Amino acid sequence: MNESYDLVVIGGGPAGLAAASTAARAGLATVLFDENPGIGGQIYRGITANPVRNRAILGEEYWAGTALAAEAKASGATIVNGATVWSLDASLAVGVSVAGRARTIQARRVIVATGALERPFAIPGWTLPGVMTAGAAQTVLKAQGLLPNGRTVLAGSGPLLWLLAAQMLRAGARLEAVFDTTPPLNWSRAALYLPDFLLSPYFKKGLALMREVKRRTKVRAARHIEAVGTDKLREVVVDGRRIPSDLLLLHQGVVPNVNLAIAAGIDHRWDARQLCFVPVLDADFGSSVPGIAVAGDGAGIAGGTAAAERGRIAAIAAVRALAPDAAVPDPQSARQRLQREELGRAFLDELYRPPKALRRPEGGTIVCRCEEVTAAEVRKTAQMGCEGPNQMKAFLRCGMGPCQGRLCGLTVTELIAEERGRTPDEVGYYRLRPPVKPITLGELASLPASEAERRAVER
Numbered sequence: 198m199n200e201s202y203d204l205v206v207i208g209g210g211p212a213g214l215a216a217a218s219t220a221a222r223a224g225l226a227t228v229l230f231d232e233n234p235g236i237g238g239q240i241y242r243g244i245t246a247n248p249v250r251n252r253a254i255l256g257e258e259y260w261a262g263t264a265l266a267a268e269a270k271a272s273g274a275t276i277v278n279g280a281t282v283w284s285l286d287a288s289l290a291v292g293v294s295v296a297g298r299a300r301t302i303q304a305r306r307v308i309v310a311t312g313a314l315e316r317p318f319a320i321p322g323w324t325l326p327g328v329m330t331a332g333a334a335q336t337v338l339k340a341q342g343l344l345p346n347g348r349t350v351l352a353g354s355g356p357l358l359w360l361l362a363a364q365m366l367r368a369g370a371r372l373e374a375v376f377d378t379t380p381p382l383n384w385s386r387a388a389l390y391l392p393d394f395l396l397s398p399y400f401k402k403g404l405a406l407m408r409e410v411k412r413r414t415k416v417r418a419a420r421h422i423e424a425v426g427t428d429k430l431r432e433v434v435v436d437g438r439r440i441p442s443d444l445l446l447l448h449q450g451v452v453p454n455v456n457l458a459i460a461a462g463i464d465h466r467w468d469a470r471q472l473c474f475v476p477v478l479d480a481d482f483g484s485s486v487p488g489i490a491v492a493g494d495g496a497g498i499a500g501g502t503a504a505a506e507r508g509r510i511a512a513i514a515a516v517r518a519l520a521p522d523a524a525v526p527d528p529q530s531a532r533q534r535l536q537r538e539e540l541g542r543a544f545l546d547e548l549y550r551p552p553k554a555l556r557r558p559e560g561g562t563i564v565c566r567c568e569e570v571t572a573a574e575v576r577k578t579a580q581m582g583c584e585g586p587n588q589m590k591a592f593l594r595c596g597m598g599p600c601q602g603r604l605c606g607l608t609v610t611e612l613i614a615e616e617r618g619r620t621p622d623e624v625g626y627y628r629l630r631p632p633v634k635p636i637t638l639g640e641l642a643s644l645p646a647s648e649a650e651r652r653a654v655e656r
């Protein structure tokens with residue numbers, strides 16, 4: 198690795214891969230950092246070394262990632278895996294750790310393509326052993342080719358829930374049932390956006406997935422889900438019905454992974470339709486911090502194909518800024534493809550809008566898993582006058598653990614908003630500072646203290 202690059206891309210999913218390829222092919226010195234052992238991000242996880250031999254299990258859409266990965270590898274970009282970016286600031290200095298050694302890399306432009314995370318799904322018992330997210334089970338399937346072998350229940354809502362159910366059933370997993378928590382009223386809200394949805398690629402894909410799952414296992418509507426057990430999950434209670442279970446997989450949609458972007462000082466706003474915070478961006482995905490763009494699902498949820506187009510558009514803007522004479526594709530065609538991909542998004546956002554009850558827990562339900570802070574504690578502290586999540590941190594330590602608020606941030610914001618009669622935008626989100634990912638003191642200490650020391654280390 199050099200100590201400086203024209204473009205640093207953070208994240209090896211479709212957005213990052215497309216951005217790195219586009220920029221490197223146009224001649225920019227480009228490096229891509231991704232914390233995973235291989236490139237692919239969430240949707241194409243393990244694409245370069247996938248243990249799942251039967252292609253039908255993961256579906257053709259997954260294998261479409263092979264071309265994107267090959268393109269990035271052939272583009273001339275430096276791709277560094279096992280590289281965790283823990284800091285990014287307005288001077289475009291990137292703090293990264295590789296194999297236990299920390300470094301600061303200087304960039305002229307940065308594209309943050311850190312993707313999405315699963316929305317918190319704080320229900321009673323969600324911290325029990327035997328309760329995981331659907332995305333975690335899919336990660337294990339894609340990266341290790343492993344399936345759960347006990348009595349497994351899937352619960353929640355959103356495209357990923359149906360996709361994982363289909364993938365697990367194709368692979369031979371036993372699913373006791375799928376409990377769909379999509380509120381029936383959401384269909385009427387979504388109907389407004391149906392015409393666009395019918396024209397989008399999601400319609401046929403989604404319908405086929407739902408039909409496949411309903412043909413192969415029980416699908417039931419559900420409103421209230423609870424995980425029960427003392428030492429581990431023993432039963433899932435769905436609207437009062439008790440189902441003996443060994444594994445409960447929860448999912449209620451994905452939201453932008455905002456931690457690095459917020460810690461870099463990028464402005465964010467509340468997106469009332471996607472019920473999450475999104476960065477404030479221009480038409481080229483440029484952010485409020487000059488020189489930093491945010492592409493992919495980190496810019497708002499739109500899916501893998503849209504993520505790649507956003508990466509291309511952001512990279513073309515970086516090339517045009519740094520090497521105006523370089524040959525780059527016309528961004529217009531990427532914009533048109535992006536528009537087509539985003540066509541069905543509004544329908545999906547409205548249809549899979551998680552119900553308040555599953556976003557705003559009550560009582561003893563744990564909200565902050567790291568610090569074991571309950572919903573009752575957050576609500577009571579808000580009633581006592583706590584205005585925002587950063588004050589809540591000081592009172593209850595929520596958001597101060599290893600996940601840095603990734604698993605509780607949205608819940609805490611929504612609970613404060615509800616208790617104080619304000620909007621999530623008014624309440625705001627945690628103030629985040631580097632390191633945004635845990636690093637050891639040894640890594641920090643390994644950082645060269647001066648330019649001279651750096652040169653000595655590099656030699």
Ligand SMILES: Cc1cc2nc3c(=O)[nH]c(=O)nc-3n(C[C@H](O)[C@H](O)[C@H](O)COP(=O)(O)OP(=O)(O)OC[C@H]3O[C@@H](n4cnc5c(N)ncnc54)[C@H](O)[C@@H]3O)c2cc1C
Nearest residue numbers: 208210211212232238239240282311312332493494501504
């Ligand atoms: C668990 C999960 C599973 C999903 N599975 C699917 C699926 O099967 N099909 C589908 O259509 N959509 C899926 N999605 C939706 C997914 O968000 C998009 O489809 C698509 O992957 C978004 O692409 P992206 O490039 O924006 O980000 P991602 O694909 O999420 O890639 C971002 C990459 O950045 C890495 N990263 C994040 N922070 C750092 C850091 N600080 N340092 C270094 N690396 C970092 C991440 O580990 C990840 O590899 C999934 C989402 C989640 C959360």
